[in-house]
Amino acid sequence: MIQYIDMHAVLQESISGVYADLVTRPTGRVVRERIERAIAGRGGGEVTVARMDFTGVGCMDYSCADEIVAKLLRDRPAVLVLSGITDGHREAIEPVLSGHGLAALLERADGTLEGLGAAAAAAALLDELVARRLAARMPGGTYALTLA
Amino acid sequence: MTRLVEVPAHFDDRSFDQFAGAFAEASRDDERLLFDAHAAEWASPYGLVGLLAAGQAARRPGSGAAAERPLLTAPTNPEVLSYWARAGFFREAGELFEIHGKVPRVKAAEESEVLLPVTSVRAAEDVHAVVSKIQQRASAILASELSLDPKATMGFAMALSEACQNIVEHAGTGGWVAVQAYNWRRKLARRVVVIAVADAGVGFRHSLEPTQNKRFGDRWGDAAALEAALVQGVSRFRDPGRGQGLAGIRRYLVRWAGKIAIRSGTARIAIVPPWDDDVPLKDGLPPFPGAQVLIIIPEQGSAER
Numbered sequence: 406m407i408q409y410i411d412m413h414a415v416l417q418e419s420i421s422g423v424y425a426d427l428v429t430r431p432t433g434r435v436v437r438e439r440i441e442r443a444i445a446g447r448g449g450g451e452v453t454v455a456r457m458d459f460t461g462v463g464c465m466d467y468s469c470a471d472e473i474v475a476k477l478l479r480d481r482p483a484v485l486v487l488s489g490i491t492d493g494h495r496e497a498i499e500p501v502l503s504g505h506g507l508a509a510l511l512e513r514a515d516g517t518l519e520g521l522g523a524a525a526a527a528a529a530l531l532d533e534l535v536a537r538r539l540a541a542r543m544p545g546g547t548y549a550l551t552l553a
Numbered sequence: 554m555t556r557l558v559e560v561p562a563h564f565d566d567r568s569f570d571q572f573a574g575a576f577a578e579a580s581r582d583d584e585r586l587l588f589d590a591h592a593a594e595w596a597s598p599y600g601l602v603g604l605l606a607a608g609q610a611a612r613r614p615g616s617g618a619a620a621e622r623p624l625l626t627a628p629t630n631p632e633v634l635s636y637w638a639r640a641g642f643f644r645e646a647g648e649l650f651e652i653h654g655k656v657p658r659v660k661a662a663e664e665s666e667v668l669l670p671v672t673s674v675r676a677a678e679d680v681h682a683v684v685s686k687i688q689q690r691a692s693a694i695l696a697s698e699l700s701l702d703p704k705a706t707m708g709f710a711m712a713l714s715e716a717c718q719n720i721v722e723h724a725g726t727g728g729w730v731a732v733q734a735y736n737w738r739r740k741l742a743r744r745v746v747v748i749a750v751a752d753a754g755v756g757f758r759h760s761l762e763p764t765q766n767k768r769f770g771d772r773w774g775d776a777a778a779l780e781a782a783l784v785q786g787v788s789r790f791r792d793p794g795r796g797q798g799l800a801g802i803r804r805y806l807v808r809w810a811g812k813i814a815i816r817s818g819t820a821r822i823a824i825v826p827p828w829d830d831d832v833p834l835k836d837g838l839p840p841f842p843g844a845q846v847l848i849i850i851p852e853q854g855s856a857e858r
Binding site (some may be wrong): 414420421423424426428429431432461463464465466467468470471492493496497500501504522 | 558676678680681682685686688704706707708710711714715720795797798800801806840
């Protein structure tokens, strides 16, 4: 099962609701803790797979990228599929993941998946999804989620 | 008795050391300080937030008679006075200084050159407000006036956020940020956007001392602390994900041929782009509390990306 997380909604619940930006460590911490609560116990012993939709999120800084995406991956085995990502979000997330040898998957607008972060770790994530039949190889050699 | 601290007529990052020297000298005997800006002709955002940091430091409790607010004589030149007001300086200065001179009652600017008036930063909520405001104001200007790729606007907000968080996470006190676009004739003969951030907090050396002092041994000091933070990405936190902020700012500035300079204590470090002739590291400067950050992003075009 892939858990869906609406990042904009989580952000709005986590702070006053006025701002649409994922910035500052404290904000990242609160958002991550909400996500952790949401995904706790859902894995049933399997690696957690979550689809994090960033649609509606404005700016994301490096601190928040580390506090949310990198820490979610550091603290537990998980496959994070990031959708609704802008170039700006990517600019914050990619170096943070690469710096720690971590990876996530980016779901492009056409539904295909792309590794983000350390290449070897990204390949392992795709293998995990394919093995669990949550993703499949598409014509042309790309991958996409099967339940998208 | 009151000690005089002269504010340089052209108050920017280059004349800041002269100001810091006067401030250090006047602060020696804990007397009340008078910051004399009556002859000021021009001040950059760096000068304005630096002056606020000096005011903050001069009124710290426990510093004897200086626990009173320091005095500030406002610029006498009406244009300068008006600009300082529009830049949001007096809105913040009113709490820190006993101001002498006529201060115009104008709102902080919503004009094109002042992208963000002098704004206090004390908590994460303030950083949210700054980032939100800059995105509304800066996008069009960064694209149209600096010819920056629209992608760069988001990076600009990220860099601003990280620079402000430095205050929240490390200073141990509040600070100020200001963002402005202007024609920089001195160096480039083109437009630049400048982010200036200043606080009078504990500074980089004090912040990093518990974790880095032993590693550097005899070399430990303000310069080593700045080098550790900006060049090596070291943070005072043991969390391996820390130190991302300044590293991220550096990546952004390399891409857009920008400059960052950080002054803390008696040292100043800079990542110097090809268009500038600043020195990478200076030590032995007049002491000044906290940290002062300057970020400059030039108009794109002839500058290499």
